[in-house]
Amino acid sequence: MQKRYWNEYQKDIADDRYFYERSCIRQTFFPGSEAAFLKILREELGKDICDNPHQHTCTGIGYHSDVVPLETTMTIVARLFSLMKECGYENYVPSCVTSFGIFTEMTVKWEHNPELKEKARQYLWDACKREFEVPANIAHPSDIIYKFRFDLKPRMKYQLVNRFTGKPLRVVEHIGCHYAKIFPERGIGNAEFPYVLAGMIEAWGGEVVDYPERRHCCGFGFRQYLVQENRGYSIANTKKKFQSMEPYEPDFIVTNCPGCSMFMDKWQYTIAEMEHKTFDKEGYGIPVLTYEEMTGLLLGYDPWTLGLQIHQVQCERLLDKIGIRYNPDEKYKGISGRILPRPLKPECLRV
Amino acid sequence: MNKFGFSIAHTRSTDLDTANLGKAEELLQRVPSYKLCIGCGGCTAACTAGLFTDFNIRRIHTQFARGQYKGLDRRLQSCMLCGKCLLVCPRGVNTRALIVEMRRLLNNTDPA
Numbered sequence: 001m002q003k004r005y006w007n008e009y010q011k012d013i014a015d016d017r018y019f020y021e022r023s024c025i026r027q028t029f030f031p032g033s034e035a036a037f038l039k040i041l042r043e044e045l046g047k048d049i050c051d052n053p054h055q056h057t058c059t060g061i062g063y064h065s066d067v068v069p070l071e072t073t074m075t076i077v078a079r080l081f082s083l084m085k086e087c088g089y090e091n092y093v094p095s096c097v098t099s100f101g102i103f104t105e106m107t108v109k110w111e112h113n114p115e116l117k118e119k120a121r122q123y124l125w126d127a128c129k130r131e132f133e134v135p136a137n138i139a140h141p142s143d144i145i146y147k148f149r150f151d152l153k154p155r156m157k158y159q160l161v162n163r164f165t166g167k168p169l170r171v172v173e174h175i176g177c178h179y180a181k182i183f184p185e186r187g188i189g190n191a192e193f194p195y196v197l198a199g200m201i202e203a204w205g206g207e208v209v210d211y212p213e214r215r216h217c218c219g220f221g222f223r224q225y226l227v228q229e230n231r232g233y234s235i236a237n238t239k240k241k242f243q244s245m246e247p248y249e250p251d252f253i254v255t256n257c258p259g260c261s262m263f264m265d266k267w268q269y270t271i272a273e274m275e276h277k278t279f280d281k282e283g284y285g286i287p288v289l290t291y292e293e294m295t296g297l298l299l300g301y302d303p304w305t306l307g308l309q310i311h312q313v314q315c316e317r318l319l320d321k322i323g324i325r326y327n328p329d330e331k332y333k334g335i336s337g338r339i340l341p342r343p344l345k346p347e348c349l350r351v
Numbered sequence: 352m353n354k355f356g357f358s359i360a361h362t363r364s365t366d367l368d369t370a371n372l373g374k375a376e377e378l379l380q381r382v383p384s385y386k387l388c389i390g391c392g393g394c395t396a397a398c399t400a401g402l403f404t405d406f407n408i409r410r411i412h413t414q415f416a417r418g419q420y421k422g423l424d425r426r427l428q429s430c431m432l433c434g435k436c437l438l439v440c441p442r443g444v445n446t447r448a449l450i451v452e453m454r455r456l457l458n459n460t461d462p463a
Contacts, residue, residue: 233360
């Protein structure tokens with residue numbers, strides 16, 4: 001019998017009463033995902049989750065690009081923890097995988113170097129006269145959806161099944177590097193056998209595609225992307241992943257990291273422009289969803305409320321495969337009812 | 352340069368299933384001591400031609416071993432066959448023969 005190594009790497013995930021911290025970039029690129037997560041937790045699972053409007057960046061992008069020093073990051077993290085304390089919560093849930101890595105890194109640093117923790121306390125007090133406590137539990141939102149995946153299943157209107165063939169959809173799962181590669185024991189299934197997204201896919205009827213470059217970076221890599229001269233390396237990583245997954249003909253990609261979602265989605269357009277190459281048979285690109293979007297779609301949420309029209313690779317073909325009903329006329333209709341500007345050629349990446 | 356201001360970097364990894372290693376295998380037959388090379392770069396450090404041109408022995412024979420032959424014959428022409436590399440090699444690789452044989456294999460000028 002095949003051994004399930006990931007079983008040896010489990011983590012504690014709090015049951016209820018979470019303090020949510022939003023991501024810097026997700027609300028721009030995947031505007032419906034965070035709202036969908038809060039809705040799923042509050043309305044589907046009946047959990048208590050605090051969305052504090054006074055929160056701010058974790059400095060992750062600046063920290064990993066060497067423009068924000070450790071002391072600043074420690075103080076910023078300490079302030080976010082102080083907000084959590086003020087609200088009376090002790091389970092911290094950062095929306096972004098990089099934030100998850102930052103908070104885990106700082107708490108582990110403080111555990112091993114208590115003098116740094118005291119420094120952070122002093123910096124925070126000097127800066128804004130606040131005090132903080134280290135959270136009892138830090139979990140990524142994908143951990144929480146994973147934990148309650150079987151509770152969500154009966155509430156779902158759709159399954160990850162191709163309604164035309166009756167076969168499971170073939171799904172590529174991509175875990176953000178900072179989820180488990182920095183502190184492997186803090187991720188479900190470690191860095192080598194990450195199961196957090198695969199568990200959702202299998203539970204909801206899909207089939208996980210295991211391809212050679214499955215654990216390869218998506219191409220974000222802060223320093224590689226932020227400097228224009230280095231972007232050739234960034235996109236080369238993405239191309240390598242897509243070349244590797246192409247023969248397996250995945251129906252879509254699901255990720256738990258803002259950077260991965262963005263780059264695997266938008267670099268497909270850039271590669272198509274540069275090399276006239278797409279990685280699906282028809283030339284439309286492979287849709288990329290966040291795990292909240294995937295969960296929301298299966299629960300029957302409106303794809304346009306989830307923000308799928310904002311994606312570079314359009315998702316109608318995937319929606320048709322699952323059998324999700326949608327109104328094409330409302331694709332570019334804002335919440336206020338106003339029709340938003342639409343892209344000139346949203347349907348096809350081939351140029 | 353395209354409108355993006357950058358292009359997709361080419362991978363540095365060698366796919367041995369698809370690489371054309373025929374000439375590299377032939378080179379090993381002709382200069383068996385090449386198997387002893389540890390890639391220390393002593394040959395390149397001692398090379399007079401390398402000071403004034405883009406001739407870099409270690410890079411050239413590494414590329415040759417990976418089946419990446421493009422542009423190598425032009426660079427190989429910079430070698431004066433002085434043999435200093437032969438003197439400094441800690442593993443006794445016959446580097447001068449290596450260069451001569453690489454030239455022959457790339458230009459198809461086998462004496463036989």
